[in-house]
Amino acid sequence: MNFEFNDEQKALQQLARRVAKEKVAPRAAELDETGIYPEDIFAVFRETGLLGTGIPVEYEGSGLGIVGLAIAVEEVAKYCNSCALMLLLTRLGTSAILYGGTEEQKRKYLPAVATGAMRSAFALTEPGAGSDSGQIRTTAVRDGDHYILNGTKQWISGATVADFFVVATKTRPDAGNKGFSVFIVEKDTPGFRVGSHNKKMGVKGVPTAELIFENARVPAANLLGTEHEGFKLIMANLNSLRPVVAARGLGTAEGCLAYAIQYAKERETFGKKIIQHQAIGFSLAEIAMQVEAVRLLTYKAASMVDAGQYGKKAAPYFSMAKALASELANKAAYDCLQVMGSYGYSSEYPMERYYRDARQLTIVEGTSQIQRLIISNALIDGDLAY
Numbered sequence: 053m054n055f056e057f058n059d060e061q062k063a064l065q066q067l068a069r070r071v072a073k074e075k076v077a078p079r080a081a082e083l084d085e086t087g088i089y090p091e092d093i094f095a096v097f098r099e100t101g102l103l104g105t106g107i108p109v110e111y112e113g114s115g116l117g118i119v120g121l122a123i124a125v126e127e128v129a130k131y132c133n134s135c136a137l138m139l140l141l142t143r144l145g146t147s148a149i150l151y152g153g154t155e156e157q158k159r160k161y162l163p164a165v166a167t168g169a170m171r172s173a174f175a176l177t178e179p180g181a182g183s184d185s186g187q188i189r190t191t192a193v194r195d196g197d198h199y200i201l202n203g204t205k206q207w208i209s210g211a212t213v214a215d216f217f218v219v220a221t222k223t224r225p226d227a228g229n230k231g232f233s234v235f236i237v238e239k240d241t242p243g244f245r246v247g248s249h250n251k252k253m254g255v256k257g258v259p260t261a262e263l264i265f266e267n268a269r270v271p272a273a274n275l276l277g278t279e280h281e282g283f284k285l286i287m288a289n290l291n292s293l294r295p296v297v298a299a300r301g302l303g304t305a306e307g308c309l310a311y312a313i314q315y316a317k318e319r320e321t322f323g324k325k326i327i328q329h330q331a332i333g334f335s336l337a338e339i340a341m342q343v344e345a346v347r348l349l350t351y352k353a354a355s356m357v358d359a360g361q362y363g364k365k366a367a368p369y370f371s372m373a374k375a376l377a378s379e380l381a382n383k384a385a386y387d388c389l390q391v392m393g394s395y396g397y398s399s400e401y402p403m404e405r406y407y408r409d410a411r412q413l414t415i416v417e418g419t420s421q422i423q424r425l426i427i428s429n430a431l432i433d434g435d436l437a438y
């Protein structure tokens with residue numbers, strides 16, 4: 053058993069740490085205030101090669117897999133959750149292509165994302181269907197060498213800057229999970245447009261918006277995998293990214309902890325640094341313990357994906373990592389804000405932003421309740437046995 057990153061992973065960690073400290077951290081508050089997507093940070097990620105971290109070498113990425121992407125995301129999330137999401141999106145919108153695409157589809161889209169020539173997004177959620185994704189209503193009907201798509205998606209991260217979308221539809225509307233088909237939809241597809249922004253409390257640097265399909269004509273060549281069998285592909289896409297969402301939570305918790313420790317070593321009350329009050333020291337110790345535990349689970353889950361285990365049997369581990377890390381991020385933000393007293397509550401300091409940014413992590417990519425459902429179903433089925 054080896055708990056160390058290899059040399060290549062350590063080099064990536066150093067690079068991501070440097071980029072995060074020098075380029076991302078100084079921009080984090082401003083992104084949050086303006087809600088404007090940071091093209092300058094995207095350019096830094098492109099120039100440093102970080103966009104290609106999770107894309108295989110044969111498609112112009114650096115081939116460091118989901119473990120590599122998690123490493124980069126963890127470092128960036130220490131300072132800015134929006135920027136961590138920008139990196140995560142390089143796989144959220146491409147895992148389904150990697151797992152189910154034709155060679156031609158892979159050659160067209162994966163190198164483009166790895167090099168920053170194109171941006172991708174993933175579109176499953178609709179106004180009437182989030183957790184219960186079997187209920188999506190966007191339809192795709194074959195018409196010669198095209199499919200005609202109709203429906204609305206919402207809460208699509210990065211929608212306003214994406215060049216293409218991996219979109220879940222129904223080709224058999226009444227067949228539940230057995231009627232899914234997945235398409236690559238390019239932004240200039242006739243009948244397709246990005247709708248209004250979803251206003252939100254945090255992660256403001258990456259806008260989230262609706263997608264509207266009104267008789268959108270998508271080439272049949274853009275079908276991903278097999279018609280009607282897209283549900284498995286959607287689940288594989290989600291599964292492979294849950295460890296990376298966990299890394300966002302982990303990095304957020306570490307960012308909170310680092311800031312609060314520094315603060316607690318400087319602030320004095322009743323003649324002591326506040327970290328020397330046991331209540332404060334223990335509160336920080338509790339988060340430190342959980343950070344260490346969650347890091348192990350996060351990278352275990354990430355390495356399972358890289359070993360090709362991203363199906364149903366491995367799913368409970370992704371759920372555990374995702375739920376624990378995202379709940380830890382919220383606990384860390386809550387407790388570290390408390391450590392800082394009124395300064396924690398002030399928008400002049402970063403803790404208030406961490407607090408708002410952390411909140412979405414227990415909702416996206418499957419809520420904490422849905423993660424528990426996956427884990428408990430695995431206990432019932434025996435996929436997870438003790």
Ligand SMILES: Cc1cc2nc3c(=O)[nH]c(=O)nc-3n(C[C@H](O)[C@H](O)[C@H](O)COP(=O)(O)OP(=O)(O)OC[C@H]3O[C@@H](n4cnc5c(N)ncnc54)[C@H](O)[C@@H]3O)c2cc1C
Nearest residue numbers: 174175176177181182183207208209412416417418419421
């Ligand atoms: C900032 C942000 C970014 C997002 N980005 C994307 C994206 O890029 N692409 C995309 O497709 N989607 C995205 N989403 C959507 C997200 O994945 C959904 O919001 C999420 O899956 C939950 O769906 P819902 O909001 O419809 O809640 P619902 O499914 O309506 O759930 C409401 C509540 O009921 C609970 N619940 C539901 N079913 C059960 C059950 N069986 N047992 C117990 N409790 C249950 C849920 O846990 C939740 O607490 C994003 C959302 C946010 C907030």
